[in-house]
Amino acid sequence: MRRLLFSLLLIACISMQPNVVQAQQTQVAQSIPLKVNKIYKGKSIKVDDGDTFTFLSKSKTPYKIRLDGIDAPEKGMPYAKKAKEYLAALLLCQDIEIRIVSIDRYGRYIAKVSCAHKDLSLVMLEAGYAWHYKQYNQEASLATAAEKARQQQTGLWQEKAPLAPWTVRAYRRAGYSDLEFQKLRKQNSPEIRRFIEAI
Structure with missing residues (x-):
């Protein structure tokens, strides 16, 4: 009986070992920081909201990414769900390219994100699913897109006083x-x- 229990325990330990090793490798990989101004290619594996998603690099390492220059509606607010869904649809493109701009206080990478040669921050503003985050970004193209969406009452700007x-x-x-x-x-x-x- 003891031999049987020992054998079962040994088999369980052996079967768990690859998962432990894989977890350790992932943990090590996640500790490798991305470099500012460097360009990385990969794909999206999870969208948190209208301005944040998880990026999987070519090395299969996940990173939390926030789109530079925009601020999307917070959870529970009007258009928050639509903004998230719209960004998720844009990120279906499997050829995502990011350029790291900085790292915020929450440890997220702020990045210029492009897909099919389109600046996704600009696209989100044009669709009216985000605000121009002027406190941290003063790009004229983003300011123009945000103002145009507002004037045309596109997306969230259909609200009376968002x-x-x-x-x-x-x-x-x-x-x-x-x-x-x-x-x-x-x-x-x-x-x-x-x-x-x-x-």
């Missing part, structure tokens, strides 16, 4: 729920004026 993602993040961090904030906003409460920024 809230910028950075405003949503700010009031959520301060402890306001979406419902509370919208109620106070309708009342034009001075309590929340500090969160409202020009769009």
Whole structure:
């Protein structure tokens, strides 16, 4: 009986070994940083929202990537789901190219992302599924695309008074729920004026 149990335990350990080795290799691979201004090719394996996705490099290493120059609607806000779906459709292209711009405080790589020779930040702005993140990017082409989408009421700009993602993040961090904030906003409460920024 003891021999049988020992044999089963040995088989289990042996069968688990490749997975352990693979996990260790993946962990080591993930610790290899991408270099700023260098171009990498690969594909998307997961889309988090309208401006962030997981990029799988040619070396089969996953990296969290945020599109440079744009800020998409936060989860739970109008057009958040549509923005995510639109970016996911764009990323179906299997020939994705990224150029690293910087790394944000959350450890995500900020990158210029192109697919089929199209700048995806620009495409998202033209479709009205993101704001131009002017605090971190002053590109004229992105500013023009964002303003054009706004004037033509494309995408999220069909909303009467859409809230910028950075405003949503700010009031959520301060402890306001979406419902509370919208109620106070309708009342034009001075309590929340500090969160409202020009769009």
